[in-house]
Amino acid sequence: MKPLIGAAPLVDPERESLWMLPGYFNLIKECGGSPIMIDPVFDEDVASRLDGILITGGQDVNPELFGRKPTEKTGAPSKELDDLEYALLDYALAHRIPVFGICRGIQIINVYFGGTLTDDLPSERPGIEHHQAHPYDLPTHPVRLFGKLKELLGTDHLEVNTLHHQAADRLGKGLVLEAEAPDGTPEAVSGTDPEQYLRAVQWHPETLWVHQEEELVLVRDFIRAARERQAGRKD
Secondary structure (H helix, E strand, C coil), X not given: CCCEEEECCEEECCCCEEECCHHXXXXXXXXXXXXXXXXXXXXXXXXXXXXXXXXXXXXXXXXXXXXXXXXXXXXXXXXXXXXXHHHHHHHHHHHCCCEEEECHHHHHHHHHCCCCEECCHHHHCCCCCCECCCCCCCCCXXXXXXXXXXXXXXXXXXXXXXXXXXXXXXXXXXXXXXXXXXXXXXXXXXXXXXXXXXXEECCCHHHHCCCCXXXXXXXXXXXXXXXXXXXXXXX
């Protein structure tokens, strides 16, 4: 049986809907997992069945969560999504469920661990364009890799795509930097707890993987950890 990966949805209040870009599910399936979309109201019974948790892109993280006030540059946050992802992280860390974050995922994870965000890169850290135009499956800037991510991918350099205006700034306690853009923007982090699989990237492997083998290596490592947890639950 494939490991069950729960993905947080994008909450769309204007359309009164929840949705999921198919690239996330396609990537999880390509790497050997079985993805499901999680209801935005946290349910411990559902969470207990998961072998891995994927935190995807979405609305801006509420700046009040990291000690700032929203500005005219801040996109409309989703309290529902913020609350769900905090609850998922609480549960994941308590029960050693592997976690992987993409885009907003690295941001909410960093804030959860006590870190801060740059709320608007174009006005606060101008330089690299961090919100590329279509097509989104092509890389537009390099990142430098460190530590375990460098070891995993077998390179210290990667070209990535970019679709964000918030970004991790000061890292939270219990996180370590694994990739950085030329302008100093954190592009990947992992957790320092050896018993907890936790990694997040700012770029979008769910679109890049069709061109870049490294993205499959990256996410297969997450699925490997989810499969190990699945096996451990059956013992």
